[in-house]
Amino acid sequence: MRSLSPLMALAASALAAQPLELPEAIRQAWSRQAGLQAGEALVDKARLEAAALRDLRLPVLAASAGLQRTDEPMMAFGTKLNQARIAQADFLPGSLNHPDPMTGLGASLSLTQPLYAGGRITAARRAGEALARAEAASQSRRRQEVAYAVTRAYFGTRVAEQGLRWAEDTLRQARETEAFTAARAEQGLMLRSEADRARAFRAQAEAGVAEARQRLASSRSALSLLVGGLSGDRPLTTPLSDPAERLEQPASRGDLEASRLQVEAARAGTAAARGSLKPELGLSASLGTARYSWNAGGSWSTVSLGARWSFQVSDLRKASAARAAERAAELGLKWQEAQASRDVEEARRALESARARQAAALEALAASESVRAVRLARHREGLLPLVEVLDAEAGLSGARTLLLDSQLGLRLGQAALDLALGTPVEGVKE
Numbered sequence: 001m002r003s004l005s006p007l008m009a010l011a012a013s014a015l016a017a018q019p020l021e022l023p024e025a026i027r028q029a030w031s032r033q034a035g036l037q038a039g040e041a042l043v044d045k046a047r048l049e050a051a052a053l054r055d056l057r058l059p060v061l062a063a064s065a066g067l068q069r070t071d072e073p074m075m076a077f078g079t080k081l082n083q084a085r086i087a088q089a090d091f092l093p094g095s096l097n098h099p100d101p102m103t104g105l106g107a108s109l110s111l112t113q114p115l116y117a118g119g120r121i122t123a124a125r126r127a128g129e130a131l132a133r134a135e136a137a138s139q140s141r142r143r144q145e146v147a148y149a150v151t152r153a154y155f156g157t158r159v160a161e162q163g164l165r166w167a168e169d170t171l172r173q174a175r176e177t178e179a180f181t182a183a184r185a186e187q188g189l190m191l192r193s194e195a196d197r198a199r200a201f202r203a204q205a206e207a208g209v210a211e212a213r214q215r216l217a218s219s220r221s222a223l224s225l226l227v228g229g230l231s232g233d234r235p236l237t238t239p240l241s242d243p244a245e246r247l248e249q250p251a252s253r254g255d256l257e258a259s260r261l262q263v264e265a266a267r268a269g270t271a272a273a274r275g276s277l278k279p280e281l282g283l284s285a286s287l288g289t290a291r292y293s294w295n296a297g298g299s300w301s302t303v304s305l306g307a308r309w310s311f312q313v314s315d316l317r318k319a320s321a322a323r324a325a326e327r328a329a330e331l332g333l334k335w336q337e338a339q340a341s342r343d344v345e346e347a348r349r350a351l352e353s354a355r356a357r358q359a360a361a362l363e364a365l366a367a368s369e370s371v372r373a374v375r376l377a378r379h380r381e382g383l384l385p386l387v388e389v390l391d392a393e394a395g396l397s398g399a400r401t402l403l404l405d406s407q408l409g410l411r412l413g414q415a416a417l418d419l420a421l422g423t424p425v426e427g428v429k430e
Contacts (some may be wrong), residue, residue, distance in 0.1 A: 022154050022238040025227050026147045026428045032228025036146060041137045046135035053128035056121045057114070065107040076102040081375035083288035084298030103292070110286035118278030119271055125270035134261035140430065141254025144418075146226065147425035151415045153223040158240045159404045160216035166400045167205070167212040170393060174198070174205040177376075181386060194386045201390055240407050256340055259333040266326040273322035279309035343420035351417055354409035361403035368396040 070076055076099035080086055083104055089095060114121065181198040184190035214221060221232070284304045291297030372392040378384040418425045 018234055020234040021236075022426055023428045025154055026150050027221070028227040029146050029150045030143055033146060033226065034228075036139075036142060039142050041111065043132075043135050043139050046132040050125075050128035050132040053124045056124060059111050059113040062110045063108070063341045064114070067105050067107075068102055071099055071101040073097060073099055076100075079104045079290065081299050082288075082300075083292045083296075084290075085292060085296070105292075105297075106288070106290040108288040110186040110284065110290060113283045115283055116278070116279075116281040118275030118280065120275035123268045123272035123275060125229060127141040127265040127272065130261045130265035130268060134258040134265065136262060137254045137257040139254070141258065144254065144422075144425055147428060148415050148419045150223070150226050151217065151228050151426055152412055154236060154238065154256070155240055155408055155411050156221050157216065157219040158238075159238055159408050160212065160219040162240070164212040164216050164405060165399075170397060171202070171205040173190070173376075175201040175317070177386070178202045178390060180380065183272050189382070190377070190386075197386055197390070201393070206235050207242065224352065229291075230241075239298070240411060249420035253340055253420075256333075256422070258338060259329070259336050263326070263329040263333050266322075266329040270319070270322040270326045273319040276315045277311070277319065279307050281305075281307045338422065344417070347413060347417035347420045350409065351413035353408055354413045357402070357406035358410055361399060361406045364399040365396075365403050368392070368399040372396050 068075075068079065070079065073096060077090070077096065077136070079102045081088060127144075153415050178195070178198040178201070181190055181195045185195040282305075284302070286302045287299070288301075289297060289299040372395075375384055375388050375392045379386060379389045415425050418427075426430070
């Protein structure tokens with residue numbers, strides 16, 4: 001086992017060095033996330049339940065066997081009759097009233113085939129099939145929601161990485177400014193307060209780096225959790241830049257499809273409840289034997305065709321309740337469709353807003369970088385006070401933050417639109 005440790009460490013190191021693209025991260029989440037695996041188990045359960053409801057139309061086979069000993073007069077006489085060994089003496093009053101204990105071994109086999117059950121069997125089959133398809137559609141929707149969550153975590157990590165790089169750049173610049181102002185203050189060419197202000201700015205920059213590192217670690221942790229713990233420190237290579245616009249293709253959202261199928265199942269449930277008010281028709285066949293020894297006894301067979309009808313006031317209530325459940329499912333679908341339509345509108349508005357914010361952020365960033373370079377140079381020449389440099393640094397930090405937020409909003413806006421439309425998030429298909 002010890003010899004395997006270096007190999008395992010080498011394999012882990014090789015895996016950590018491999019880049020992780022967003023489509024791979026999404027597929028890893030689909031295959032390894034415990035929440036989705038639980039959803040798959042629910043889909044299997046619904047399919048098996050649907051198969052069980054389909055099998056209600058099949059005949060019912062029942063078998064029984066047993067050993068009996070009794071001296072109860074009627075049972076004793078019946079046992080002897082079933083064993084086909086009634087004799088003339090068995091009709092004597094003494095034998096009938098006070099029989100000897102009878103021991104018998106019996107067995108029976110029966111087959112019952114339902115022919116008509118008021119439509120309940122067919123309705124139950126339809127309901128089961130609709131619910132199984134609804135669970136599969138819900139699982140498809142859950143997979144896309146996980147894909148959206150992975151996209152958020154993935155690009156949130158990319159933003160945190162860039163934020164850390166920019167925080168480190170600010171810290172580097174702050175340290176250079178602190179060293180410059182400290183040297184000038186020592187020479188008497190600058191007020192001591194200016195050096196103190198530069199030192200305070202450097203301390204704030206260090207705090208910003210620590211915070212950026214914490215955000216990056218949290219983002220990495222969230223991504224690792226979503227993809228099943230396999231992301232580690234693998235480099236992320238899918239760019240955060242503006243995604244290519246995709247044509248909006250008509251698609252069916254899994255949650256809406258599930259709701260439509262639940263309406264179908266509720267309608268079948270109403271039909272089944274109404275079927276309980278109708279008569280039933282069935283065919284039954286049975287074989288039986290009663291033995292008083294292994295090679296002696298009686299046998300018989302029975303075939304019957306019969307109808308049965310029963311009525312309970314509670315059945316009427318159950319039919320009304322089923323109709324109410326159907327109505328609730330229909331109204332729930334209507335509400336969900338309205339919400340889905342609004343989701344699409346909101347996603348489009350957010351996407352347009354993110355594009356406008358990104359354009360403004362790019363312009364602000366370019367201007368802020370220029371201002372910082374000019375003010376820093378003029379400060380080094382003694383032509384501008386330190387406050388002007390610090391103001392430029394603050395403006396640049398704000399522009400950088402705005403750009404990252406807008407880029408993240410743009411990327412997630414496209415993913416949110418995919419989710420709202422029911423198209424594959426980031427184009428990753430199941």
